[in-house]
Amino acid sequence: MMPSIRTLxxxxxxxxxxxxxxxxxxxxxxxxxxxxxxxxxxxxxALQLQPDVVFLDVEMPKMNGMEVAKSLMxxxxxPLIIFATAYPQFAAEAFRINAVDYLLKPYDIEQLKQAIxxxxxxxxxPTANDTPSKIGKLAVETDGEIDYVLVTxxxxxxxEERVTKIVTGxxxxxxxxxxxxxxxxxxxxxxxxxxxxxxxxxxxxxxxxPWFSGSFQLExxxxxxxxxxSRNYVKDLRQRLEL
Numbered sequence: 461m462m463p464s465i466r467t468l469x470x471x472x473x474x475x476x477x478x479x480x481x482x483x484x485x486x487x488x489x490x491x492x493x494x495x496x497x498x499x500x501x502x503x504x505x506a507l508q509l510q511p512d513v514v515f516l517d518v519e520m521p522k523m524n525g526m527e528v529a530k531s532l533m534x535x536x537x538x539p540l541i542i543f544a545t546a547y548p549q550f551a552a553e554a555f556r557i558n559a560v561d562y563l564l565k566p567y568d569i570e571q572l573k574q575a576i577x578x579x580x581x582x583x584x585x586p587t588a589n590d591t592p593s594k595i596g597k598l599a600v601e602t603d604g605e606i607d608y609v610l611v612t613x614x615x616x617x618x619x620e621e622r623v624t625k626i627v628t629g630x631x632x633x634x635x636x637x638x639x640x641x642x643x644x645x646x647x648x649x650x651x652x653x654x655x656x657x658x659x660x661x662x663x664x665x666x667x668x669x670p671w672f673s674g675s676f677q678l679e680x681x682x683x684x685x686x687x688x689x690s691r692n693y694v695k696d697l698r699q700r701l702e703l
Contacts, residue, residue: 464491465579468511470502470528471495471544472520476565480515480544483567487576499523503531510537513560513579518545526550529557533640534656536692540582542575598645600626600633609633611649615680616660616687617642629682652700654678654689662700 467490471477477495484490494509496502499520506514514532518525529541543554546565554562560582561575597608613628619639626633626642635642643651643659650662660678667679674691689697 465489465513465576465583466491466493466509466511468493468502468505468509468514468539469495470497470499470505470514470520470525471517472497473517476517476544480567483569483572484515486569487573489580490576499525499528499531502528503535506532506539507535511539512583513540513542515542515544515563518543518547518550518554526553526557529554529559533557538640540579542579598626598642600635602633607633611646612661612663614646614651614661615664615683616658617651618659618687619657627683652693652697654687654693654697656690658687660687665701668698668701 467484469477469480469492471480474497477497481492481495484492493511494505496505500523502514502516505511516525516528520528525543525545529543532539532541541554541557541559542561542563543550543559544563544565544567548564551562560578563571563575597610598614600607600609609626609628613630615627615629617624617626617639619625624635624637624639624642626635639653639657639659643653651659652662653659660680664680664682665678666681668689669677669679669686671677671688674694676689676691676694677686678689679686
């Protein structure tokens with residue numbers, strides 16, 4: 461049995477939050493851990509409560525739901541997003557940022573059930589039958605040509621201005637994909653985010669050196685540069701690396 465799905469409700473209208481909380485109470489797998497009435501509070505709540513899913517209104521003052529969702533893509537534990545709104549015109553934009561579902565007010569209990577089913581499928585641990593193969597290549601398009609890069613050859617990836625760089629032992633590739641998109645594609649392999657701007661292949665890590673304010677510097681086999689490890693990621697990184 462799956463553990464309770466930790467849920468955050470974000471809506472600037474109190475009655476809308478209360479209605480959704482009531483409807484979600486009919487699903488025993490859902491645990492509402494918090495509410496927020498604006499975008500800024502929603503981001504703080506997400507950082508503190510680490511919900512599995514956020515039900516997010518679109519039209520809110522100051523910081524709208526789309527802006528909140530994009531901000532949540534950058535936190536350590538990225539929650540699943542379900543937009544819950546009275547405005548159908550934002551659906552296309554919602555799915556461009558990988559929303560699980562887009563619910564229209566007033567809520568339909570059957571549509572809510574379908575949304576929760578989707579959440580459960582995405583949060584369910586992989587089984588032996590559906591775990592992706594560890595052998596694969598990443599398609600990298602350069603000047604109209606497509607190079608297929610062996611995933612095990614990738615040492616690290618980083619973001620520079622509006623371009624993502626993929627570094628291998630022999631060359632460096634520029635791609636249009638965001639680091640988050642690459643992280644999702646490579647989740648079956650030994651990659652780990654050490655900083656908002658860096659993802660490394662754990663197989664190449666050779667040394668971790670204390671730096672300052674709880675952060676560390678990372679050394680990689682075959683590379684002279686040292687990468688900064690944010691202190692928020694140090695504990696999890698060590699758990700992944702050490703026996």
